[in-house]
Amino acid sequence: MDNLPCKESDRNNYPPVIGIGRNEHIGMVREIFTTIPGRYDFLNRLLSLRRDVAWRRFAVRKMQFFDTFHFLDVATGTADLAIEAARRHPEIRVTGIDFVSEMLAPGRNKIALRGLAGRIRLLQADALRLPFSDGSFDAVGIAFGIRNIPDRLAALREMRRVLVPGGRIYVLEMNAPQNQLWRSFFAPYLNRVLPRIARLFSQNPAAYLYLVDSITHFPPPPAFLAMMEEAGFSNRERYSLTLGITSLYIGQRSQNGDLGDLAGTEVLHEQAKDKSG
Numbered sequence: 001m002d003n004l005p006c007k008e009s010d011r012n013n014y015p016p017v018i019g020i021g022r023n024e025h026i027g028m029v030r031e032i033f034t035t036i037p038g039r040y041d042f043l044n045r046l047l048s049l050r051r052d053v054a055w056r057r058f059a060v061r062k063m064q065f066f067d068t069f070h071f072l073d074v075a076t077g078t079a080d081l082a083i084e085a086a087r088r089h090p091e092i093r094v095t096g097i098d099f100v101s102e103m104l105a106p107g108r109n110k111i112a113l114r115g116l117a118g119r120i121r122l123l124q125a126d127a128l129r130l131p132f133s134d135g136s137f138d139a140v141g142i143a144f145g146i147r148n149i150p151d152r153l154a155a156l157r158e159m160r161r162v163l164v165p166g167g168r169i170y171v172l173e174m175n176a177p178q179n180q181l182w183r184s185f186f187a188p189y190l191n192r193v194l195p196r197i198a199r200l201f202s203q204n205p206a207a208y209l210y211l212v213d214s215i216t217h218f219p220p221p222p223a224f225l226a227m228m229e230e231a232g233f234s235n236r237e238r239y240s241l242t243l244g245i246t247s248l249y250i251g252q253r254s255q256n257g258d259l260g261d262l263a264g265t266e267v268l269h270e271q272a273k274d275k276s277g
């Protein structure tokens, strides 16, 4: 998947994520998301054929609220997951955080347009230093954000810290499909079609080459589940969506806070139905 058919000028803009240092990776992510908010939602819908909407809905349907009735959306971007959660669960309040203020601006407009400003607030903050006390949220979500954070284990631990005991994390992330046949269809789409569409519509087409690179190098599901275990999540589940190009990972902070059985159980749901209806 590495021979991307892109213009040399695009290719040179961002180095491959493998082989760069953490600080360089973080700087690159900040720059990329500062330059793309204008067409971000439009390109998400187009490039995923609206599957991204269905994936977020699927995640939100799985969420449970039982104590603080407060949901945290980490790396909220333009706030799609935050808005979907507020719509689906009218009893909750939602906080979304992102470290790029330019991504939050369209999110704030969408929240105001939908009359949700009283229930959703957006803050500029870093996923690695969440500005909340321990045990503040029943549920914490991160949609297509964890792949952009080089120290994923630290981010998972930080998200676990702010969950109430018994609360759950919901991670949506794309990965190269495991099935070889489907992979052979998906790879040309990622490497040839997606960069061309991005070049037509995006202010920063090179950002979408980074997208391909970061999806290609995201750990396969078993490795990510193992990282969730290391971060202290029990009762881990994985739902495979759209033939495995996206996964929903769920994990629980044990009822006893830090004293639970970290190994817990692990359940894999192959080919979950991700219809948006």
Ligand SMILES: C[S@@+](CC[C@H](N)C(=O)[O-])C[C@H]1O[C@@H](n2cnc3c(N)ncnc32)[C@H](O)[C@@H]1O
Pocket: 029, 030, 033, 074, 075, 076, 077, 078, 079, 080, 081, 097, 098, 099, 100, 103, 125, 126, 127, 128, 142, 143, 144, 145, 148, 149
């Ligand atoms: C692909 S976008 C996902 C946005 C949104 N969650 C969605 O579902 O469309 C990734 C977002 O992660 C944010 N991000 C990356 N690293 C972050 C960090 N360390 N702290 C906070 N936000 C971060 C970026 O600024 C960007 O808005």
